[in-house]
Amino acid sequence: MCLLLCSKEEKEVRRQQASGACPNCGGKVEAVDVGIQWRFFCLPLCFIFKRKYFCNLCSRRLVLYNC
Numbered sequence: 001m002c003l004l005l006c007s008k009e010e011k012e013v014r015r016q017q018a019s020g021a022c023p024n025c026g027g028k029v030e031a032v033d034v035g036i037q038w039r040f041f042c043l044p045l046c047f048i049f050k051r052k053y054f055c056n057l058c059s060r061r062l063v064l065y066n067c
């Protein structure tokens, strides 16, 4: 029997305005840095940062392509 005893915590680190506009409604794009911490019991395993993009107006999740 195998139990997965890890938990994942996500918290917002900071939020800032990004360049570009939402393809859906033309609203402003916000970049949100999220810190994700994995825990095994009480031991913090690793901490990673992720950047997510959201539209300010319609709250749609956006994926940014650099080209």
Ligand SMILES: [Zn+2]
Residues within 6 Å of the ligand: 022, 023, 024, 025, 026, 027, 055, 056, 057, 058, 059, 060
């Ligand atoms: Zn939008």
